Amino acid sequence: MCFVSDDRMVSVLCQHVYKVLIIVVLALVLIEFTFSVLNETHYATPFLTPNYTSPFMPSSMMYLNLTASQKLGDNSTTAIAQFCPVIPPNLQGPLKIYKEAFSLDVLQDKLKSLELELGGTHRPQNCIALFRVAIIVPYRDRVHHLHLFLYNIHPMLVRQQLDYTIFIVEQEEGQTFNRASLFNVGFVEANKIREFDCFIFHDVDLIPEDDRNLYTCPGMPRHMSVAVDSLNYKLPYASIFGGVCALSKEHFQKVNGFSNEYWGWGGEDDDMSMRLKLNGLNIIRYPPDIAKYTMLKHRKEKANPQRYEKLYSGNKRYKKDGLNSLQYRVVDAKQEKLFTWFLVQLGAVS
Numbered sequence: 001m002c003f004v005s006d007d008r009m010v011s012v013l014c015q016h017v018y019k020v021l022i023i024v025v026l027a028l029v030l031i032e033f034t035f036s037v038l039n040e041t042h043y044a045t046p047f048l049t050p051n052y053t054s055p056f057m058p059s060s061m062m063y064l065n066l067t068a069s070q071k072l073g074d075n076s077t078t079a080i081a082q083f084c085p086v087i088p089p090n091l092q093g094p095l096k097i098y099k100e101a102f103s104l105d106v107l108q109d110k111l112k113s114l115e116l117e118l119g120g121t122h123r124p125q126n127c128i129a130l131f132r133v134a135i136i137v138p139y140r141d142r143v144h145h146l147h148l149f150l151y152n153i154h155p156m157l158v159r160q161q162l163d164y165t166i167f168i169v170e171q172e173e174g175q176t177f178n179r180a181s182l183f184n185v186g187f188v189e190a191n192k193i194r195e196f197d198c199f200i201f202h203d204v205d206l207i208p209e210d211d212r213n214l215y216t217c218p219g220m221p222r223h224m225s226v227a228v229d230s231l232n233y234k235l236p237y238a239s240i241f242g243g244v245c246a247l248s249k250e251h252f253q254k255v256n257g258f259s260n261e262y263w264g265w266g267g268e269d270d271d272m273s274m275r276l277k278l279n280g281l282n283i284i285r286y287p288p289d290i291a292k293y294t295m296l297k298h299r300k301e302k303a304n305p306q307r308y309e310k311l312y313s314g315n316k317r318y319k320k321d322g323l324n325s326l327q328y329r330v331v332d333a334k335q336e337k338l339f340t341w342f343l344v345q346l347g348a349v350s
């Protein structure tokens with residue numbers, strides 16, 4: 001294989017040709033390995049890598065091509081360039097959380113520069129938002145939390161370049177709180193107002209700590225409050241779906257929404273987790289250093305003693321307990337400057 005050569009270098013190489021080949025192969029394997037590791041890192045934090053777009057291209061975005069050409073009045077491919085970028089350009093990362101409460105008037109004044117539309121809506125000025133997002137917040141008797149929630153979240157959502165509306169769904173005095181039914185009501189009422197692709201079901205006392213935690217609906221249901229300060233920023237168990245979660249309209253309808261049978265604290269989020277599983281939908285999560293929340297302090301709510309019982313029978317019930325069995329009456333409704341408000345009475349309409 002090797003010819004005699006005057007060049008010493010070449011003759012040394014020739015004598016060790018197999019060793020050289022092995023070194024080259026090892027080097028190639030090492031390079032390949034390094035790149036695949038890098039790629040996996042990208043996948044875990046898609047929002048940090050502008051070129052990696054697939055996690056943000058769920059099926060629900062297919063409609064966008066159509067919408068864009070309609071809105072812009074032509075069919076050229078350049079219309080697509082009018083969409084907002086997949087990674088919003090002005091994100092800040094970790095956020096300063098404001099815990100000083102203001103009256104609604106002061107709050108409205110402080111958020112004036114965001115130029116919200118009536119009803120707590122905002123859409124980007126210079127591009128078409130990738131998601132039309134309804135943020136549904138069940139509510140009763142927590143005005144201090146509500147103001148802090150609005151004050152912290154509006155500026156973040158504007159930076160995320162979403163087309164969004166915040167819905168506050170308040171339950172009337174006198175009956176036990178039913179968080180899950182209020183979510184269902186918010187879903188139904190929001191859809192009457194305009195078209196949304198993505199629903200964020202949000203506790204009023206959870207404040208996001210990082211704006212890279214995008215309020216969008218990627219391909220699968222997303223549990224958003226992964227790391228909460230009051231739980232030492234640790235996920236308590238793998239199937240958890242409480243606090244803040246994101247579901248596409250399609251997926252929410254597919255699982256028949258939330259159960260209406262959980263009165264009082266607990267169980268309804270695990271019930272939803274089970275509905276997702278029964279429908280072959282996987283829960284996805286952003287990394288805990290981004291999906292971080294501060295929980296505003298409140299006294300512990302009274303747990304529902306029947307929650308386990310309901311949960312055990314949940315799989316048999318879910319097809320007829322949910323959106324298709326929801327009963328309520330809108331007692332009052334108003335478009336405030338910072339949110340759209342519904343006051344509802346749950347249960348059979350008399």
Ligand SMILES: [Mn+2]
Pocket residue numbers: 203205295298
């Ligand atoms: Mn709480």
